[in-house]
Amino acid sequence: MRVISGSAKGHKLKSLKGMATRPTADRIKESLFNIIAAYLPDAYVLDLFAGTGSLGIESLSRGAEFVVFVDKNPMAVRIISENLLHTKLNEKAKVYNCDWSEYISRFSNAERKYDIIFMDPPYSKGFIIPVLQKIWQKQLLSIEGMIIVEREKGDVIPELIEGLKIVREQHYGRTVITFIQYHK
Template sequence: MRVITGTAKGRRLKSLKGMETRPTMDRTKESLFNIITEWIPGCRFLDLYAGTGAIGIEAISRGAERAVFIEKNPRAVKIISDNLELTGLSGSAEVFCTDADNAVAVLAKRKQQFDIIYMDPPYGRELVQQSIGQVCRSPILRSEGVIIAESSKVDVLPEKIFCFRLFRQQRYGDTMLSFYRMESGAFTRGEGQC
């Protein structure tokens, strides 16, 4: 697993042994960033269920202003911190050891907002819908922001989840990437009216 391009291009990243995390394959990661490349420079990026941090690190390497990493596994959090040090990108990052729901609440309280939220939860548990619901009820995604959910190809995500509508879906082998935007006029941010 490596950083594909940008300031940390070619740096190898650490990962956890075994199946505690499921790193996004380099081919899928490269395809993802080919799609969102124009959105990255200067953006604020949230990596929910961050695992090794490879996606958020790639975003910073390609010019994201800042990335926040959320991971509840303490061993994975240590790997994320190590990977940020290895790539020299720690100054543009913040890492939280907590679950996604708590993180969304904390980030909202801190008035942090993001242009891109990437989520790659454990497959088969409907955590994408749950986390998108949390985001919908908070002000952490900017009005023109995008949610990108990684899931198994067999976990079919709906066209609409709360106040977000699917606008693109790409399959790479057994992995599906689903892109959501907030429906216009869906609700007033911060009032929780999804």
């Protein structure tokens, strides 16, 4: 696993051993970042269920202003911190060792909205809808912002969820990347 483009291009990223995380495959990551390239410059990004931090680090490498990483696994948080130091992007990031719900309830700043929110929760565990509902309730997304959900094909998301709507989906075998914005 590596940083594909930008200031940290080519840097290899550490990952957790075993099945504790499921890093986004490089080919999926490359396709995803080609799709969102116009959204990245100066973006404020939230990486929920961050795992190795690969998506947030790629965002920083490609020009995002700041990334908040959230993961409840202390080993994942350590790996994210090491990857940020290795890529020299640590000054543009904050890492939280907590559950997604705790972060949104206690630490999210209503004054600053996120331009991009990455969600890569464990597959088939029922996280997607509650997280989307909480993001909507707390109004964490900027007006033109985007939520990007990596999910397994079997994890279905309704077309509309409390003020949010699916605007695009990309299929990569069993993996689906779903792009969600405010319903206007």
